[in-house]
Amino acid sequence: xxxxxxxGQSGGPTAVINASLYGVVYEALxxxxxxxxxxxxxxxxxxxxxxxxxxxxxxERSGELELIKTTPGSYLGSCRYKLxxxxxxxxxxxxxxxxxxxxxxxxxxxGGNDSMDTVSKLSRYAAKTGSDIKFIGIPKTIDNDxxxxxxxxxxxxxxxxxxxxxxxxxxxxxxxxxxxxxxIVEIMGRHAGWxxxxxxxxxxxxxxxxVLIYLPEAAFDQEAFLQKVEEALEQTxxxxxxxxxxxxxxxGTFICEFASDVGVDAFGHxxxxxxxxxxxxxxxxxxxxxxxxxxxNVSQRCSSTMLSGTDQKEAIASGAFGVKCALEGETGKMxxxxxxxxxxxxxxxxxxxxxxxxxxxxxxxxxxxxxxxTDVGDAFIDYAKPLIQGEVHVPMEEGVPMFAYRxxx
Amino acid sequence: xxxxxxxGQSGGPTAVINASLYGVVYEALxxxxxxxxxxxxxxxxxxxxxxxxxxxxxxERSGELELIKTTPGSYLGSCRYKLxxxxxxxxxxxxxxxxxxxxxxxxxxxGGNDSMDTVSKLSRYAAKTGSDIKFIGIPKTIDNDxxxxxxxxxxxxxxxxxxxxxxxxxxxxxxxxxxxxxxIVEIMGRHAGWxxxxxxxxxxxxxxxxVLIYLPEAAFDQEAFLQKVEEALEQTxxxxxxxxxxxxxxxGTFICEFASDVGVDAFGHxxxxxxxxxxxxxxxxxxxxxxxxxxxNVSQRCSSTMLSGTDQKEAIASGAFGVKCALEGETGKMxxxxxxxxxxxxxxxxxxxxxxxxxxxxxxxxxxxxxxxTDVGDAFIDYAKPLIQGEVHVPMEEGVPMFAYRxxx
Numbered sequence: 001x002x003x004x005x006x007x008g009q010s011g012g013p014t015a016v017i018n019a020s021l022y023g024v025v026y027e028a029l030x031x032x033x034x035x036x037x038x039x040x041x042x043x044x045x046x047x048x049x050x051x052x053x054x055x056x057x058x059x060e061r062s063g064e065l066e067l068i069k070t071t072p073g074s075y076l077g078s079c080r081y082k083l084x085x086x087x088x089x090x091x092x093x094x095x096x097x098x099x100x101x102x103x104x105x106x107x108x109x110x111g112g113n114d115s116m117d118t119v120s121k122l123s124r125y126a127a128k129t130g131s132d133i134k135f136i137g138i139p140k141t142i143d144n145d146x147x148x149x150x151x152x153x154x155x156x157x158x159x160x161x162x163x164x165x166x167x168x169x170x171x172x173x174x175x176x177x178x179x180x181x182x183x184i185v186e187i188m189g190r191h192a193g194w195x196x197x198x199x200x201x202x203x204x205x206x207x208x209x210x211v212l213i214y215l216p217e218a219a220f221d222q223e224a225f226l227q228k229v230e231e232a233l234e235q236t237x238x239x240x241x242x243x244x245x246x247x248x249x250x251x252g253t254f255i256c257e258f259a260s261d262v263g264v265d266a267f268g269h270x271x272x273x274x275x276x277x278x279x280x281x282x283x284x285x286x287x288x289x290x291x292x293x294x295x296x297n298v299s300q301r302c303s304s305t306m307l308s309g310t311d312q313k314e315a316i317a318s319g320a321f322g323v324k325c326a327l328e329g330e331t332g333k334m335x336x337x338x339x340x341x342x343x344x345x346x347x348x349x350x351x352x353x354x355x356x357x358x359x360x361x362x363x364x365x366x367x368x369x370x371x372x373x374t375d376v377g378d379a380f381i382d383y384a385k386p387l388i389q390g391e392v393h394v395p396m397e398e399g400v401p402m403f404a405y406r407x408x409x
Numbered sequence: 410x411x412x413x414x415x416x417g418q419s420g421g422p423t424a425v426i427n428a429s430l431y432g433v434v435y436e437a438l439x440x441x442x443x444x445x446x447x448x449x450x451x452x453x454x455x456x457x458x459x460x461x462x463x464x465x466x467x468x469e470r471s472g473e474l475e476l477i478k479t480t481p482g483s484y485l486g487s488c489r490y491k492l493x494x495x496x497x498x499x500x501x502x503x504x505x506x507x508x509x510x511x512x513x514x515x516x517x518x519x520g521g522n523d524s525m526d527t528v529s530k531l532s533r534y535a536a537k538t539g540s541d542i543k544f545i546g547i548p549k550t551i552d553n554d555x556x557x558x559x560x561x562x563x564x565x566x567x568x569x570x571x572x573x574x575x576x577x578x579x580x581x582x583x584x585x586x587x588x589x590x591x592x593i594v595e596i597m598g599r600h601a602g603w604x605x606x607x608x609x610x611x612x613x614x615x616x617x618x619x620v621l622i623y624l625p626e627a628a629f630d631q632e633a634f635l636q637k638v639e640e641a642l643e644q645t646x647x648x649x650x651x652x653x654x655x656x657x658x659x660x661g662t663f664i665c666e667f668a669s670d671v672g673v674d675a676f677g678h679x680x681x682x683x684x685x686x687x688x689x690x691x692x693x694x695x696x697x698x699x700x701x702x703x704x705x706n707v708s709q710r711c712s713s714t715m716l717s718g719t720d721q722k723e724a725i726a727s728g729a730f731g732v733k734c735a736l737e738g739e740t741g742k743m744x745x746x747x748x749x750x751x752x753x754x755x756x757x758x759x760x761x762x763x764x765x766x767x768x769x770x771x772x773x774x775x776x777x778x779x780x781x782x783t784d785v786g787d788a789f790i791d792y793a794k795p796l797i798q799g800e801v802h803v804p805m806e807e808g809v810p811m812f813a814y815r816x817x818x
Contacts, residue, residue: 073580171482
């Protein structure tokens with residue numbers, strides 16, 4: 001009897017996490033000689049433990065599966081459920097029982113660090129108990145912070161969105177160009193500055209905005225920052241500065257923490273101002289210059305307007321490659337990208353031991369950041385540029401993007 | 410001797426203010442039997458008074474003019490310069506002298522309320538002094554608050570951006586759908602709720618998010634709001650609420666002012682939290698529910714990703730129509746749209762007395778807002794839907810949108 005397939009999504013959404021889902025489901029449905037049914041877990045393993053899953057095959061027949069390819073967010077729903085460290089915990093036999101009841105032979109989990117931790121634990125539990133279910137992790141995160149892979153699906157589209165939006169904000173900032181002004185753009189990334197670094201791709205010419213870029217990989221000094229801003233304003237009267245939400249000083253204190261030290265709202269809560277807001281106030285206070293801050297917010301991970309063709313293609317391919325590897329008997333692995341060269345951009349799809357991936361974090365290499373910590377160098381540009389290439393047409397309905405969504409039962 | 414043309418942009422940018430510029434310039438350059446040179450004021454009349462202008466003809470030859478059509482922001486730069494009320498002020502003869510020195514016969518000003526005030530004053534001064542320069546206003550504002558016109562160029566693209574982004578945020582919010590959560594989206598519009606109302610176009614089915622929509626046209630009651638949120642959460646566990654930045658209570662106090670009453674930052678400044686941030690804290694405090702707020706910010710007026718084909722076409726046509734009207738001798742007029750019907754959507758281009766437009770404001774009609782002030786009705790949908798139809802291809806370069814920009818001299 002052919003074994004069935006189950007796939008789940010976990011962690012925060014990205015623009016292409018559903019493209020990876022498409023890759024797994026399409027590939028599995030089209031190897032019907034190898035697989036039985038293809039199921040989707042609703043809300044990851046947390047939902048699956050509560051009995052929530054769906055048959056994916058009707059989506060292919062209805063055409064919904066095609067639409068999933070360009071739909072941001074997690075079609076199957078997500079969770080942030082961490083399996084216990086102790087493999088003797090009763091949740092493990094419970095989960096295996098549910099998988100066996102569905103005759104599952106192949107388990108795919110699309111996610112970041114924490115999801116790879118899930119794949120690691122389940123594959124180790126399976127090995128320990130003699131189960132032959134194959135567990136494969138499909139990488140996804142806009143943060144690009146997974147080790148053992150050149151980059152992660154989701155990063156390219158988020159980077160393209162950020163570069164495009166910062167280019168637009170630069171236009172917006174230059175409208176009244178006879179007066180000095182500063183626009184601070186706060187970009188996602190608590191510990192890794194990959195997304196903030198991508199703002200460098202916004203530049204139309206050398207010296208163009210964003211003139212200053214601050215990543216969490218370099219210690220942030222408020223006085224040095226003010227001096228740099230003043231210097232930069234001499235050349236660029238409408239200055240755009242991009243910062244990671246996670247910038248911190250040399251002692252590791254997040255810059256946003258300086259703000260919440262003092263501000264208290266009407267309910268007595270500390271005002272949770274971001275780093276951008278804090279620096280806006282700092283510039284206003286110390287330099288007396290017109291200043292505003294813009295937080296790019298959730299659109300960084302859920303906008304469909306700047307899907308990178310390269311990113312989408314790789315997300316689909318990594319899902320499909322995962323299916324192929326599982327069929328070949330691999331388990332406890334994450335699909336990874338190995339870059340062959342930048343120009344022309346070429347990668348290989350490979351597998352890597354999931355135990356080497358989980359609970360680690362890849363940051364921007366120090367040598368890719370300029371000496372003063374205020375910009376990224378050409379090595380980053382060469383690395384990132386191929387990842388944002390190519391446009392994807394998103395189907396429209398009545399003037400807005402048409403997305404797939406699970407109907408509530 | 411043929412008279413020359415000058416065109417300027419004023420006020421905040423939109424996604425299609427440059428499409429209007431394109432319309433004026435392209436039309437004027439292509440009626441070379443009627444016009445001499447075509448100039449652009451740099452930074453509106455403020456820049457022009459300081460001697461800043463440029464010849465637009467080379468842009469057509471270089472191909473830059475085509476690119477202007479899809480470039481957001483004000484290509485020529487903008488200003489917020491208000492001409493004095495007193496027509497005896499010396500700035501008027503100074504300006505006329507500069508216009509005459511350039512042999513200007515036709516003056517086009519692209520902008521909103523304040524810009525129409527400029528057109529009004531200049532045309533009245535011209536009439537008073539016997540000048541035969543024609544002064545024509547070309548409407549633009551994302552806020553859609555100009556009277557005497559069905560709608561304004563800029564609104565359609567901003568509405569399309571908002572509807573699309575709210576649809577994406579709804580997907581993002583529904584990822585963990587087993588827990589109740591509220592996402593508040595703060596949308597531009599201090600006095601008029603047109604843009605916030607456009608979030609209704611995000612819905613995929615009846616009852617879909619955004620379930621609650623609050624405009625500044627209806628008084629906002631905090632207790633009623635909390636009750637509505639609780640009710641709505643019963644049906645929609647991942648609730649999206651859209652609010653105008655300008656919502657206020659029955660006494661006219663802006664909701665954001667409740668926040669700034671108390672919060673003080675590290676520098677002793679009042680924390681300028683928005684209405685969304687305030688309501689986020691209110692829900693957290695009173696309902697104890699997971700809540701976040703998202704400010705759509707400047708992308709509402711400068712994003713090129715959701716250019717409405719209808720909006721762009723009308724922006725270009727209104728610029729071109731302005732040129733035609735000026736040539737026919739009209740002055741002191743604003744180009745306006747007269748809607749013939751919704752289905753199929755048809756408009757006429759007309760002129761309206763600019764004196765009737767300036768310093769007035771069009772808000773969303775009370776009868777288009779539902780009784781409890783928590784949504785808009787079908788009349789708004791019928792009105793707004795045609796304005797967001799049609800997609801525009803923005804040229805790309807190396808993975809990001811390619812925009813026109815003035816090189817600094």
